[in-house]
Amino acid sequence: MTATATTPPPIHAPTAKEKKYDRQLRLWAASGQQALEESHVLLVIAGNGDVCSGSSVAGVETLKNLVLPSIGNFTIADSAKVTEADLGINFFLTSQSLGQSRAEECKQLLEELNPDVQGHAITTPLSDLLQDPSHLRPYNLIILCAPLPQEQRRIFCEHAQQYSVSLIHVQSAGFYSSFSIQLPSVFPIVDTHPDPDSIQDLRLLSPWPELLAEAKALDDLDKLEDHDHGHVPYALILLYYLEKWKQNNEGKAPDTFKDKTQFRDMVRAAARTDNAEGGEENFDEAAAAVLKTVAPFSIKSGCREMFEKDSCKVINKDSASFWIIAAAIKSFYETHGVLPLPGSLPDMKAKSADYIKLQNIYKSKARKDVAEVAQSVRSMEKKFSRKDVILDGEIEAFCKNAAHVKVLEGSLLPQLRIENGDVQTRKTMLKELQNTETLLPILLAFENGSRSQLDDMIANNGKIDFEALNNQFAEVERVGGRELHNISSVTGGMVAQEAIKIITRQYVPVDNTCIFDGIGGTTLVLKL
Amino acid sequence: MDSPQAVNGMESRARWKYLDSILSTKSPYADPDYIPGEDVITFLESSRVLVIGAGGLGCEILKNLALSGFKDIHVIDMDTIDVSNLNRQFLFRQSDVGKSKAEVAAAFVESRVPGVKITPYNGKIQDKDEDYYMQFKLVICGLDSIEARRWINSTLVSMVDMEEPESLKPLIDGGTEGFKGQARVILPTVSSCIECQLSMHAPRAAVPLCTLASIPRQPQHCIEWAHIIAWDEQRKGDVLDTDDPEHITWLYKTALDRAKQFNIPGVTYSMTQGVVKNIIPAIASTNAIIAAACCNEAFKIATSCAPYLENYMLYTGDSDASGLYTYTFAAEKKDDCPVCGNLAQTIRIDPDMTLGEFIASLAERAEAQLKKPSLRTESTSLYYQAPKQLEEQTRPNLEKKMRDLLTDGEEVAVSDQALAIDFRYKLVFER
Numbered sequence A: 001m002t003a004t005a006t007t008p009p010p011i012h013a014p015t016a017k018e019k020k021y022d023r024q025l026r027l028w029a030a031s032g033q034q035a036l037e038e039s040h041v042l043l044v045i046a047g048n049g050d051v052c053s054g055s056s057v058a059g060v061e062t063l064k065n066l067v068l069p070s071i072g073n074f075t076i077a078d079s080a081k082v083t084e085a086d087l088g089i090n091f092f093l094t095s096q097s098l099g100q101s102r103a104e105e106c107k108q109l110l111e112e113l114n115p116d117v118q119g120h121a122i123t124t125p126l127s128d129l130l131q132d133p134s135h136l137r138p139y140n141l142i143i144l145c146a147p148l149p150q151e152q153r154r155i156f157c158e159h160a161q162q163y164s165v166s167l168i169h170v171q172s173a174g175f176y177s178s179f180s181i182q183l184p185s186v187f188p189i190v191d192t193h194p195d196p197d198s199i200q201d202l203r204l205l206s207p208w209p210e211l212l213a214e215a216k217a218l219d220d221l222d223k224l225e226d227h228d229h230g231h232v233p234y235a236l237i238l239l240y241y242l243e244k245w246k247q248n249n250e251g252k253a254p255d256t257f258k259d260k261t262q263f264r265d266m267v268r269a270a271a272r273t274d275n276a277e278g279g280e281e282n283f284d285e286a287a288a289a290v291l292k293t294v295a296p297f298s299i300k301s302g303c304r305e306m307f308e309k310d311s312c313k314v315i316n317k318d319s320a321s322f323w324i325i326a327a328a329i330k331s332f333y334e335t336h337g338v339l340p341l342p343g344s345l346p347d348m349k350a351k352s353a354d355y356i357k358l359q360n361i362y363k364s365k366a367r368k369d370v371a372e373v374a375q376s377v378r379s380m381e382k383k384f385s386r387k388d389v390i391l392d393g394e395i396e397a398f399c400k401n402a403a404h405v406k407v408l409e410g411s412l413l414p415q416l417r418i419e420n421g422d423v424q425t426r427k428t429m430l431k432e433l434q435n436t437e438t439l440l441p442i443l444l445a446f447e448n449g450s451r452s453q454l455d456d457m458i459a460n461n462g463k464i465d466f467e468a469l470n471n472q473f474a475e476v477e478r479v480g481g482r483e484l485h486n487i488s489s490v491t492g493g494m495v496a497q498e499a500i501k502i503i504t505r506q507y508v509p510v511d512n513t514c515i516f517d518g519i520g521g522t523t524l525v526l527k528l
Numbered sequence B: 001m002d003s004p005q006a007v008n009g010m011e012s013r014a015r016w017k018y019l020d021s022i023l024s025t026k027s028p029y030a031d032p033d034y035i036p037g038e039d040v041i042t043f044l045e046s047s048r049v050l051v052i053g054a055g056g057l058g059c060e061i062l063k064n065l066a067l068s069g070f071k072d073i074h075v076i077d078m079d080t081i082d083v084s085n086l087n088r089q090f091l092f093r094q095s096d097v098g099k100s101k102a103e104v105a106a107a108f109v110e111s112r113v114p115g116v117k118i119t120p121y122n123g124k125i126q127d128k129d130e131d132y133y134m135q136f137k138l139v140i141c142g143l144d145s146i147e148a149r150r151w152i153n154s155t156l157v158s159m160v161d162m163e164e165p166e167s168l169k170p171l172i173d174g175g176t177e178g179f180k181g182q183a184r185v186i187l188p189t190v191s192s193c194i195e196c197q198l199s200m201h202a203p204r205a206a207v208p209l210c211t212l213a214s215i216p217r218q219p220q221h222c223i224e225w226a227h228i229i230a231w232d233e234q235r236k237g238d239v240l241d242t243d244d245p246e247h248i249t250w251l252y253k254t255a256l257d258r259a260k261q262f263n264i265p266g267v268t269y270s271m272t273q274g275v276v277k278n279i280i281p282a283i284a285s286t287n288a289i290i291a292a293a294c295c296n297e298a299f300k301i302a303t304s305c306a307p308y309l310e311n312y313m314l315y316t317g318d319s320d321a322s323g324l325y326t327y328t329f330a331a332e333k334k335d336d337c338p339v340c341g342n343l344a345q346t347i348r349i350d351p352d353m354t355l356g357e358f359i360a361s362l363a364e365r366a367e368a369q370l371k372k373p374s375l376r377t378e379s380t381s382l383y384y385q386a387p388k389q390l391e392e393q394t395r396p397n398l399e400k401k402m403r404d405l406l407t408d409g410e411e412v413a414v415s416d417q418a419l420a421i422d423f424r425y426k427l428v429f430e431r
């Protein structure tokens, strides 16, 4: 789960910066930190002041959670002046801020949180800023606080699509909030940080010669001394008994659930019990691992989908390095029927030297696989006379995570698609509205004027819980766009987590909408 | 107590315009008997609340309460500010390093939000008695220590007097790790308590000593060896201080030497620190989510303007399947909870294990997690950690087998000086 840093020189006391950011470097490592420090986030607030706070607190709280871990730069675009009502919900204003520019005041108090971060404020009206959208070029993440005038929202979204910049649309009012993410049309993630329990890949049913030789070298397990018998690593125990099983089953490995439980019993029965512990830990581990590890290799949907994409099938001189490596891995898969070996070995009861030897068998196979992928990457580079050489480290990281790589495909912000009356979006919404505990009406209620569109869509639909729907609409109407600090703070935390995932290209961001209900304490994540 | 008007002085309500407006209308989800308006606001302002912890969660909690209309807030924390806090504990600056967290945090929020009174206490929660805890309307915990949580939980449970509804203090608890966290609402004696839920927060299984001593395989095994075995052998008399860079460097080098001897790659200074100090990754955004979720519950409980959480929300921000998800559910109150239940908890044991081994196992059992327990039966003292004389007197029992000390199914009372309550376990023999 924690990212591994590269091995430091023998005595590497942490630098002042490493000390300050220690608790987060354990999550996204130096590479993630560098990406954060090189980014510039734009926060857009439509200052329309009196009755509604325009989700400004959700936006400013998001920035707080990005300034602390040291985002490089942030800019607040907000033409409003600070009112007394702002002081009751926004922590980054003081009584002296009254009547001043809200963007300037927030910028200053946010900057105080971290001297490593640069803040900027744009106080002219948004319409001025949008006269020339090229003003938006410096930003690699845009956060819009809703509501914004529709035409302006559209300009931001279209700019973001055009330049492959990510955009998050945030709304918070009363006990409810939502955010939607507009990702670039192609958003690949190599370092998805999968659950450590799900990444084991021991290849017990497709062992390579060196691994098989190691199991064969055990010769006859029954002849081993007790101490040695109790220290055979479980991966080798399973390989050893798989060979035995195959001898009795026409060369076939256990396949069905019944086979596997029988195989597990066979392994369990082989443990020696005439000792003080009444069993052997390594055999316990082996039996426990049967169902998970005695399975043919299969690739996950994320990887399969990646292979199916045109960008992966057709490589040319303009292909991004991601797709060149992906294509190389695809050809590896087509040749061998497996992905490159990740090469890590889980801890297992064993003598130190035996474990390290086995670990090295996995590692050197992984290196061999990387070399094969690298070779096909290099030949593609040559074929298309590419100038930028893809780094070995990038190929290695891709191979290591190949099974868990994801490619998300962004499309126009759902709110705009709803506005456009997009048929597919309507279909998805209609389906979602039939779930009894759906929170989707909250998002629709946030979108001004969508009630009539909604009523059209769901008229006389017996599967829809109209009471729940009406209550959610009534609650949104009741609070009239007024923020509660707590809800905006929860939301600012959620949006900041997503922003960090997008900027570092680590972990998987929400695709594409999340709705939070602070009354029930629940969320809904859905792809609209 | 001062009336809220007096606390406010001449300050106008303009600042609280949005809050007042939301509290002056009625949500469709509010209880039918709920009457919105001025009384609710007055009640909220007069509610004295206690915040335990002024760290990552605590800083956020203080800010949130101050901006939710609470005016009388107390905060307890025994820690001082460290440089590694600055990436998330946003009320502290470089120049505050070394000062009391509770005091700096309180002063900061008081100056930022006029009209809010925050009373800091720089010390331990165990310094305070029931009279102290009785003055609060509710308690919010933002702690990283399970022990402190268990202590305040059992204290609040034991304070409940059925005749006095005011003696029931809702406990709202938050915790985070990396991109994940949880918020829970506990009504002591009424709903599932921290102790009922203890097995959901099982401690990580310790690496067996024989692995550390003779067959290390992972860099962590080498670090644990340096920490648990080598330090005591080679630096006899030195008390290990995990905040002392010289000590960490020594452990790091010792672990590195051992790793070289066994050809184990991967020991780093940062990993050494992480293992030895049991460092949990922490980021501002997760603290923000959990702290605000907790304060949102405090706000709903204090105003009754909407129903509160029943009773547990788990937040996962690093799901590789959906990006994030929450799991909200009602954790169950357990009849055999050692704190809020009235039945003894059953533990199955091997009767041939010694009392010493049983005591060691209590630290790791998910439902117990007791580090320094003392044990007695109805009739005899089995083992006491203190006072010294009693410890010496009961020490020989540690070598005896459980079957020679107890009958099958006998109840033992267990106490741990770190916690405020006696646990009752029924020990059933197995095998």
Ligand SMILES: [Zn+2]
Pocket: B192, B193, B194, B195, B196, B197, B333, B334, B337, B338, B339, B340, B341
């Ligand atoms: Zn309980």
